[in-house]
Amino acid sequence: MSELFAFESDFVASLRCIPMAVRFKLDRAGIKLSLRQWSRFRREDRQTLLDTPCITDAEARTYRGLLELLVLARAGEPAAPLIEPPPEDWREAVVPDQVRSFAACLGVAPPADDTWASLPELRRFVLVKLSRDNHDNVNFVPAMREFGLI
Numbered sequence: 463m464s465e466l467f468a469f470e471s472d473f474v475a476s477l478r479c480i481p482m483a484v485r486f487k488l489d490r491a492g493i494k495l496s497l498r499q500w501s502r503f504r505r506e507d508r509q510t511l512l513d514t515p516c517i518t519d520a521e522a523r524t525y526r527g528l529l530e531l532l533v534l535a536r537a538g539e540p541a542a543p544l545i546e547p548p549p550e551d552w553r554e555a556v557v558p559d560q561v562r563s564f565a566a567c568l569g570v571a572p573p574a575d576d577t578w579a580s581l582p583e584l585r586r587f588v589l590v591k592l593s594r595d596n597h598d599n600v601n602f603v604p605a606m607r608e609f610g611l612i
Contacts, residue, residue, distance in 0.1 A: 464512050465584055469604035477508040482588045484508075487516035489548040489587075491526035493541050495533070502536040552586040555579050564593035568603060573611045585609050 464483050466474045473479040480488075480500050488495050500508070511532070516525040533541040551558040556575045565572040578586065589609075592602040606612045 465582075466512075467588070467605065468608050469601045477505065477512070481512065482591065483584060484511050485591065486584055486587045487511065487514070487522075487525055488529070489544070490516045490522045491529055492522075492544050492547070493526055493529045493533075494544050495529065495541070499533050499537045499539075499541075503532060504536070507532055507536065549590075552583065552590040558590055558593075561589050561593045564599070564602060565606070570603060570606060570612050573606075577611065581609065 466481055466483065470479075470481055474481065478501070480495065480497065503511070511525075511529070514525055514528060515521045530541045533539065551560070555578075557572050557578045562572045573581070573589075581589075585605075588605055589602070592599050592605055603612070
């Protein structure tokens with residue numbers, strides 16, 4: 463879950479923005495991290511957050527503790543928990559409706575359900591995140607292309 467994507471290439475080298483792999487881990491850990499807080503982290507902090515596993519519940523608790531320490535140390539404030547648990551429709555075996563709808567709005571075919579089910583969790587998470595109303599969605603089509611879906 464430390465994959466960096468080509469559609470993120472404009473900021474991957476410096477990790478100046480929060481990569482999708484870290485966004486996935488933030489959701490798993492239940493922490494809301496602002497770009498301002500991220501920018502206060504050292505390069506090695508950012509790399510650690512990218513490299514640290516956060517799949518199991520135990521790893522998510524450890525990751526949350528690491529985040530809480532880093533936010534307090536670097537930004538001088540406590541880490542904010544997510545107000546409500548994030549939707550996990552990326553875990554569904556079929557393409558979520560919001561991905562289908564968003565793809566249709568952009569004039570691209572959504573992935574087939576069997577293709578969706580075979581995608582790694584992080585890639586499904588990315589497509590769900592990039593199809594949300596309140597997200598900068600310019601990378602949806604590049605992500606679909608990168609994942610071999612169009």
